[in-house]
Amino acid sequence: MTTLTILPSKRRIETEDGRLLGDCLVAEGVDLNLYCGRRGICGKCFVEIVSGDVPPPEERERVLLEAKNLDSSRFRLACRFRLNGDLTVRIPGPALVSKTRILSTGEGRTVALDPAVRKIAVRPERPGLNSPHSFVEGLKTALGRPDLRISPDTLFSSAAVLSRPSSASGAVTAILGDEDELLGLEPGDTESRLFGLALDLGTTTLVADLVDLADGSVVGTAVGLNGQASFGADVVSRITAAFQDPAQAVLLKEAVIASINALIAEIRRKAGVAAEDIYETVIAGNTAMSHLFLGLPVDGLAVAPFAGLFSVAPPLPAGRTGLDVNPAGRVYLSPNLQSFVGGDICAGAVATGLAFRPGKVLFLDLGTNGELVLKTDHGLQAASTAAGPAFEGTSISCGLAAREGAVEKASLRDDGTIIVETIGAGPAEGVCGTGLIDLIAVFLRRGDLARDGRILVPGKKLPFGGGLALSAADIREFQLAAAAVKTGIRALLASEHLSAGDLDEILVAGAFGARLNIVHAEEIGLLPRLSGNRVKFVGNTSLEGARALLLSRRERLAAEQLVREVRHLPLAQNAAFQQTFIESLAFEPWPARDFAAPGKQEEK
Amino acid sequence: MTIELFSAMAKSVIEGDCQNSASLARAALLGGVPAAEAIEKGFIPGIREVGELWEAGEYFLPELIASAEAMKSALAILRPALSQGGPVLKEGTIVIGTVEGDIHDIGKNLVAAMLSANGFEVIDLGADVKLPAFIEAAEKAGADIICLSALLTTTMLNQRKLVELLVERGLRNRYKVLVGGAPASPKWAAEIAADGYGENAAAAVRAARALMGKG
Numbered sequence: 001m002t003t004l005t006i007l008p009s010k011r012r013i014e015t016e017d018g019r020l021l022g023d024c025l026v027a028e029g030v031d032l033n034l035y036c037g038r039r040g041i042c043g044k045c046f047v048e049i050v051s052g053d054v055p056p057p058e059e060r061e062r063v064l065l066e067a068k069n070l071d072s073s074r075f076r077l078a079c080r081f082r083l084n085g086d087l088t089v090r091i092p093g094p095a096l097v098s099k100t101r102i103l104s105t106g107e108g109r110t111v112a113l114d115p116a117v118r119k120i121a122v123r124p125e126r127p128g129l130n131s132p133h134s135f136v137e138g139l140k141t142a143l144g145r146p147d148l149r150i151s152p153d154t155l156f157s158s159a160a161v162l163s164r165p166s167s168a169s170g171a172v173t174a175i176l177g178d179e180d181e182l183l184g185l186e187p188g189d190t191e192s193r194l195f196g197l198a199l200d201l202g203t204t205t206l207v208a209d210l211v212d213l214a215d216g217s218v219v220g221t222a223v224g225l226n227g228q229a230s231f232g233a234d235v236v237s238r239i240t241a242a243f244q245d246p247a248q249a250v251l252l253k254e255a256v257i258a259s260i261n262a263l264i265a266e267i268r269r270k271a272g273v274a275a276e277d278i279y280e281t282v283i284a285g286n287t288a289m290s291h292l293f294l295g296l297p298v299d300g301l302a303v304a305p306f307a308g309l310f311s312v313a314p315p316l317p318a319g320r321t322g323l324d325v326n327p328a329g330r331v332y333l334s335p336n337l338q339s340f341v342g343g344d345i346c347a348g349a350v351a352t353g354l355a356f357r358p359g360k361v362l363f364l365d366l367g368t369n370g371e372l373v374l375k376t377d378h379g380l381q382a383a384s385t386a387a388g389p390a391f392e393g394t395s396i397s398c399g400l401a402a403r404e405g406a407v408e409k410a411s412l413r414d415d416g417t418i419i420v421e422t423i424g425a426g427p428a429e430g431v432c433g434t435g436l437i438d439l440i441a442v443f444l445r446r447g448d449l450a451r452d453g454r455i456l457v458p459g460k461k462l463p464f465g466g467g468l469a470l471s472a473a474d475i476r477e478f479q480l481a482a483a484a485v486k487t488g489i490r491a492l493l494a495s496e497h498l499s500a501g502d503l504d505e506i507l508v509a510g511a512f513g514a515r516l517n518i519v520h521a522e523e524i525g526l527l528p529r530l531s532g533n534r535v536k537f538v539g540n541t542s543l544e545g546a547r548a549l550l551l552s553r554r555e556r557l558a559a560e561q562l563v564r565e566v567r568h569l570p571l572a573q574n575a576a577f578q579q580t581f582i583e584s585l586a587f588e589p590w591p592a593r594d595f596a597a598p599g600k601q602e603e604k
Numbered sequence: 605m606t607i608e609l610f611s612a613m614a615k616s617v618i619e620g621d622c623q624n625s626a627s628l629a630r631a632a633l634l635g636g637v638p639a640a641e642a643i644e645k646g647f648i649p650g651i652r653e654v655g656e657l658w659e660a661g662e663y664f665l666p667e668l669i670a671s672a673e674a675m676k677s678a679l680a681i682l683r684p685a686l687s688q689g690g691p692v693l694k695e696g697t698i699v700i701g702t703v704e705g706d707i708h709d710i711g712k713n714l715v716a717a718m719l720s721a722n723g724f725e726v727i728d729l730g731a732d733v734k735l736p737a738f739i740e741a742a743e744k745a746g747a748d749i750i751c752l753s754a755l756l757t758t759t760m761l762n763q764r765k766l767v768e769l770l771v772e773r774g775l776r777n778r779y780k781v782l783v784g785g786a787p788a789s790p791k792w793a794a795e796i797a798a799d800g801y802g803e804n805a806a807a808a809v810r811a812a813r814a815l816m817g818k819g
Contacts, residue, residue: 240757302758303705304732386708386755453664460661472661479664572707572731581710582666 347545
């Protein structure tokens, strides 16, 4: 029996001699950075031996100690250290995995850095007359990976770096993908330059984060428009454009690739990062967007029963996608859960940690499709409702996407006047989704609008400044969108025999504005009312989830598990759908106990 | 007295009051008002006004449905009385459905309800209806109009296919084809050589009446 004491926590554990120190620490919940996979190569898991027997360092360890200026009498690699007698170790900060906060708004969570791509600098032994091994074998030995996989492309692209005369340091940097695959080789030590791209691939809007994979920090963000817009504003029109026409599908692919590349160029310029340094890309988009990004046919999505080609796509060599990133890198698509519950929603579930939240939680993403996932103790269930583009402003006469000049907030002053705030604080050019919700709440409060949606002021227009006004058709359009979402919520709750009041939390996602006024959304009946801040606006979870999937392989496994776990609730086939939809059209606050009471649904 | 009764009938439909419309229909029969007259002078003007209120943006789906229901209750009582020798109220017979590949049917249901409330005999085939099934149902019922709904630009193509199928089977002149749904338009209707287009339930009633030569 050996006693291991861990500092600074002073935790003591009983363990066995002969075990690896690193494994003991991980088993104790220490987030030790085992970046190179316990091979003693990367030098990230150096711990300080405070008391106990310190064996002499291995040769490679000695080089790393020197390079890191660490005291060779006290520091050892936890991943190589075998216990032999009682030991006290101190875990310095750099030996821990960095953690990154996901979700800038709402309830954030942290993700431990564990990217699929990693860089390891090594000094392979040069072949000599006495050991004429090949350069590749020398590299495998230096990396501690006899089974390193090298594709033909990588062999060719790495040949020059492998075989060129040794530089001063003799260092080369291997870029390793998942499962010990060599993705590339760079001369010198470039470990500190490894970047990833997280992209929210929206039907209308694209948002990208450039992430430093060394520490998970976001070094730049850019927003742009999806160039596929010229083929139609909404998802269905894109599907229609590509329907039964592979040549058109290619054009749609080219359009979106061009838009993403423009975004990458902008973000790189701002952050000063070379395209070659971006080795990993994660894209979260709806099912149609992910198919069209790859140039795959969407015919299955065009007609009932609406089936996509894939849920989980294999990680693609970046060079095959046409993205301006390192062609040897990989592109990972956030998995599609179901036909119309796509990778954007999967990313949202990942970002919010939905499957692991306690209690009954409703996640909804308000976009052209209102997508919903209900988490209960019985698992996860998803539904998709065709809300139409009202939340994204497209079908509203003065509607705008959430961009500069869009009214994103409105409130009523005591004297009855309406105050609006625009994105960018400039003059109002139109209204985006969050602004629309505010305006409807304000007009209802002021008595200009009836709960059934009739405009009660002369002229049948609802002006809100700057010559802008909502028309009767705008209100009707919004009622349809809101009713679709409410019907989806009700159907999901009913299928679990729940009322809205039974929910512990409601998480509202969407890229339709930065600030959703929850009180207004409850007042107009879009969302159920829960006491005590349990209805939360969590923002663009598609982007945040993409970032989590970029940072952590574990998050990817969790996402892929969702594909198997999430059950689908078909709405159109539900006999009560139409009745519920019609009842949901009015701007009435959600009833305290709705008609989702047990035994009142599921007539087939 | 009768004039007051007629306006009460119209009012019951406009207000979507099922119970009231039914009792007014019964009162008419008991009071010796001919069923045809009750329908044409009482209830039909009510449902017409509902159509106008809809088009003016005053009425929305819930009101429309309630009115159609009120109309239905009244007609259920008055129709049997019609067939006893008097003139038969029948604007025409319509086969309606959402086309193959499309499962959206709220819009179609509304159109069906309004057509029915306006005196058409309506055979509703539901959603995701195979194209030959429209023709078979129309043949069987001796229908005048085939009414096709589609909510997706992809499934809308099946409206064209139905017209082609009618041509193929030599039945194009036997039926009028009326199309509707979010992606459809008068231009689309002209392009596929349909006979009419209805932007919404009220417009569909107008278009159907026009096709029956009763515009």
